[in-house]
Amino acid sequence: MIQEILLNVLQIFIGFSGGVAVGAGFVAFIAVLGIIPRLIQLSKTEKYIKVYGAAVIIGLFIGAYFSFAPISTSQPILALILWGLFHGIFNGMLAAALTEVLNVFPILTRRIGMESYVLLFMMALMLGKVFGSLFQWIYFVPR
Template sequence: MVSGLAANSFVAVLGFAGGLGVGSALAALLIVLDIIPRLAQLAFAYRKSIWFETAVVCGALFWSLADFLEWRLWLPKHPTLIVIGTFDGIFVGMLGAALTEVMNVLPILAKRVRLSRYLVSLVYAMVIGKVTGSLFDWLVFQYMDP
């Protein structure tokens, strides 16, 4: 009885600590990189930035509840995957673009390896590599036998 209680308490503390760590990391990412103000600036919606903030908080809350309560929604497989994949791609692309823009990764990389003249080619190579790798993983690798 006591060992079960101790194990459950340990799992609860570990889960709470993990949640604090992930939540803190997300908050730090959003604050340090100014993702929401930059998105409001790009959308010319300075006065409506509260909507961006509310969307992030509501999205995190909704998906946390969906995960904890094991909500299931039965939808047709292929159209749903296309829609979800599109939104996932938009999210990852915007996050990657925000990180790249804020940290000035490409100009620094091009300058350090003396590729400033080939910066456009470097961007195209990265995009083509990312798309090719994603398509390979999506269409080929996931169907290979383990």
């Protein structure tokens, strides 16, 4: 009996410590690279900075809850397409912000001689993320 309680307390401690470590890494990733401030600057929506912060925090809590809760919902195909579209837009914007902060695309396009095709390259990346997310949600999410 005591061993079970100690084992459960140890598991709770390890799980909480792992969550704190991953959360701290995520915050450091977002803060050090300045992805969200750069996204705000590019979209010229500085007046909504509190909304961005709240959206990140609420999104993290909801994502963590849905990751661990045994919830299964059966949604119509249109809802899954919309959900996949939102995932694709988020992933695409995050990838674009990260690569812009790190100057990956300018360096890459100069090295392979495609300076005039940067817009097409970015659109291909964004559409690939959107369609990849749609495919994942339509094909792999059980209904």
